[in-house]
Amino acid sequence: MALLDALFRAARMARHTPRLAAGLPPDDEVLLDAPDDRLAPALVAAGRGEYDLAAKLLAATRESAEWENRDRYVMRLAGFAQSRPEWFAYWQFAAPHDPDALLVKAQLAVVRGWESPARAELLREVSPLIAAAADGDPRDPVPWRIALDHARGTNAPHTVFEELWTEAVRRSPHHYGCHVAALKYLSAAWYGSHRECFDFAERAAQDALPGSLVQALPARAAFAYLTSDPGGGPAGFARLVPRERLDAAADLAIALSSEYAAADPWPAEVRNLLVYVLVRLERWTDALEQLRLTGPYATSFPWDRVSDDPLGQFLELRDGVRIEVASAMPLRARRVAEDTGGR
Structure with a gap:
């Protein structure tokens, strides 16, 4: 049975992965830390x-x-x-x-x-x-x-x-850079705790102005937690921070991302961060959507925290997310246009 499952997974990956590249710029068009105009x-x-x-x-x-x-x-x-x-x-x-x-x-x-x-x-x-x-x-x-x-x-x-x-x-009062600096100080890696970090981030996000990047602070708190190696994969997250709190942080950042146009360089770092969090939470479809919204704008953070080659890590992760999404799709899934004649 395990062998059969592996064969079906491989078949789904082979069938669906190539078409999931739609909306993603080619590797050679992706830029790292591109400056604005x-x-x-x-x-x-x-x-x-x-x-x-x-x-x-x-x-x-x-x-x-x-x-x-x-x-x-x-x-x-x-x-x-x-x-x-x-x-x-x-x-x-x-x-x-x-x-x-x-x-x-x-x-x-x-x-x-x-x-x-x-x-x-x-x-x-x-x-x-x-x-x-x-x-x-x-x-x-x-x-x-x-x-x-x-x-x-x-x-x-x-x-x-x-x-x-x-x-x-x-x-x-709503300066994003100052909030990020404060969040780092309050993180468990420095002079606070995971709870203190999340409490600060969630209060700030609740008070933030519409469209403010401060709304992504809970996702940064989630990143700090997920990179602290709680162990045990998704099941191990709940040891210190409930999974629901991590998902809520990701959902808030997804809502913020939706307020900006696709391939907008301004929220690029937040979108890169969100992709990392979503991947660690194994929310593959959401991660793929954020990769499409990110467009060609890769940022050093967060990938330089896990690799000496942040651009290479970003591109490798894009491929991995497509494979994960493809492997979960029905083997005989067809495009709506093929099934309905475009109606």
């Missing part, structure tokens, strides 16, 4: 050693209070400066008191500190840079997101975390 020219210019476009881009986000875009751009520009430092050195020399350059400088210093074996010691030396970035524009929540990441790396107690969190939400 505003950031791309700044990165190209930085590659030539020029900082003007990056400076203008961040100044525009500051002047128009585009805090979510500002946060994303700062992280990408700091990452670029880490591997290609010349253009940023020119910027700092030309405008040492530029609030936008100070913000990138603080982010870059925190990233470098996190990667060092002497992390806590080096990060403590970064505190003045974060304070200088915060003084650059008192309205800006992004320095406080950096401060929350900094607090996690320096073993800051909960009292310090609460003070930083208060400053962050006073500037932008």
Whole structure:
């Protein structure tokens, strides 16, 4: 019987897997961490050693209070400066008191500190840079997101975390980056617990504005839990967090994803994260739908948490999801158009 089941599964996979590729871009069209139309020219210019476009881009986000875009751009520009430092050195020399350059400088210093074996010691030396970035524009929540990441790396107690969190939400109550930084601090991997992490995420999602990425926080809490290796596959999830709570987190993120157009780069990271959660929950059909909505926009997170080749991991997982969906379909399933003549 086991052999017969395996043969039927193989037959279903062979029959249905190829057509389940409909709606998925070919592998060679999938991009990893593709910049948006505003950031791309700044990165190209930085590659030539020029900082003007990056400076203008961040100044525009500051002047128009585009805090979510500002946060994303700062992280990408700091990452670029880490591997290609010349253009940023020119910027700092030309405008040492530029609030936008100070913000990138603080982010870059925190990233470098996190990667060092002497992390806590080096990060403590970064505190003045974060304070200088915060003084650059008192309205800006992004320095406080950096401060929350900094607090996690320096073993800051909960009292310090609460003070930083208060400053962050006073500037932008629904800022996604600050919420993610707080969620990481409160996770079981750092200074909280799975329950504390989920409670924070669910409260924030409930209070979030329509369409806000903050509604995906419970899915991030689920990711933190699922990557903590509870053991035992889906049956083992309920040991600490009930399966119903994980499914509810995924369902909320699915509802959020549905508010955005397919192949929209803005929610790409959330959709990539959601795919991971759905796969771990063995919700294959839902995962395939999210892969179609994601389109060509693969993101390093969450795949870099499980592989040194995030793009390769994303593409391999797409194939695996199609196989799982195909293997569950009836062997003789036919397209509706074939059965009805297109009616």
